[in-house]
Amino acid sequence: MPVSRNRGNNCRKKGEMIKSLDKFLQEIDEGDWAVISSATDYPENWVIPDHSHDKHQLLYATEGVMVVHSAQNQWTVPPHRGFWMPSGHVHSLRCVGPLKMRSVFVRADSFPNFPNLPTETKAVSISPLLSELIKASVSLKPPYAEDSRDARIMHLILDELALLPALPLSLPQxxxxxxxxxxxxxxxxxxxxxxxxxxxxxxxxxxxxxxxxxxxxxxxxxxxxxxxxxxxxxxxxxxxxxxxxxxxxxxxxxxxxxxxxxxxxxxxxxxxxxxx
Missing domain, CATH: 1.10.10.60 (Homeodomain-like)
Incomplete structure (x- = not known):
């Protein structure tokens, strides 16, 4: 029956997406690069279960709303805002409606010259400059040649990450x-x-x-x-x-x-x- 075929196709697509996501998260944790950006789109009501990263992560919602959960807190992050998750923090994520997410991952020990990266989880405001830098960076792949445009974009992102202003979007659990x-x-x-x-x-x-x-x-x-x-x-x-x-x-x-x-x-x- 058509309904059964559609249901089967949806299950296969979901399974393929889960495998792709698991592979992506593994590559993120195992990568030896210092900083990288990525673009991932999720369907409505998609849930990413509890996990953590060996890297710091900035999540930026260009479209849609994401709800981030930890054991002691949850944050509701509307479009054009972001969320900073330091390395090692276990969290899950729920998509409210379709979500277009852009992420920046930073290896914690890579930048001794950037000691001011945030150490606490928080919902954050994303400046117009940082927004454009993230959008430009998702197509860039490491290694970045020294003093190249790519390297300067990534270093500017790090400068902006040190200045992320917190937003009152948390709900302690x-x-x-x-x-x-x-x-x-x-x-x-x-x-x-x-x-x-x-x-x-x-x-x-x-x-x-x-x-x-x-x-x-x-x-x-x-x-x-x-x-x-x-x-x-x-x-x-x-x-x-x-x-x-x-x-x-x-x-x-x-x-x-x-x-x-x-x-x-x-x-x-x-x-x-x-x-x-």
Whole structure:
């Protein structure tokens, strides 16, 4: 039947893509070059499971949204922003919609003259200069002749990597199972208006204990964590084309203006300007 053939073709394509990705990641880890860029496109809802690299990595989304997960945190990275992942950090990635990803890999011990490369994982702003440098570099292959255009492009990228400004796009993930239960519920139903008092009754925990655990596990209060979770989910939904009014109401805001005000307060721009 046609449906079965299509399903079989999709499974084969997925299998081929997984093998290609595994080979690519192996080549990245085993390569003896100092710095290289790559271009990879992923389909909607593609998931790259837990892995790590022996190299530092800058992920740059030219189109689409990626959600990066680690054991203690997650980051929502909209288009035209990036994510810095130092070597050795285990992470996974989920594509929200089709994703066009450009990456820069840097061997950690290759550049003693660049001691200022970031040491912490973070979502980052990508300057127009760095964006164009990355796009130009994906077609370049090492080794780069000394004092050549290729070498100068890669060195300029390293200069820009040392200046990456962090963006407030992270959502700390608690380790305590009681608080994790609350956080999972809020992410599954972001419009849930339950208060700390409600959760206190459900879990049999004192309200002060819940707030203390939230601060200890996430560095945020219950209200701050829920607000951040809602805003980061809003980034995903808006990127997929949902209307702001629908997103605002689904996330529990009383009106689009209330949502827009909170969004601008957190990210510095209104939702419509954020994606431009």
């Amino acid at each position: 608690p380790g305590d199972p009681r608080i994790r239960q609350i956080c999972l519920a809020l992410q599954q139903d972001p419009g849930d208006a339950s208060t700390v008092a409600h959760w206190s009754e459900r879990l049999g925990l004192d309200q002060k204990t819940i707030q203390r655990l939230f601060r200890r596990e996430t560095g945020m209060t219950f209200g701050q964590w829920r607000q951040q979770a809602r805003l980061l989910l809003a980034l995903e939904r808006i990127a997929l084309g949902e209307k702001i009014i629908d997103v605002a109401l689904a996330l529990g805001y009383d009106s689009p203006s209330a949502f827009t005000s909170m969004f601008k307060k957190q990210f510095g721009k209104t939702p419509s300007h954020f994606f431009k």
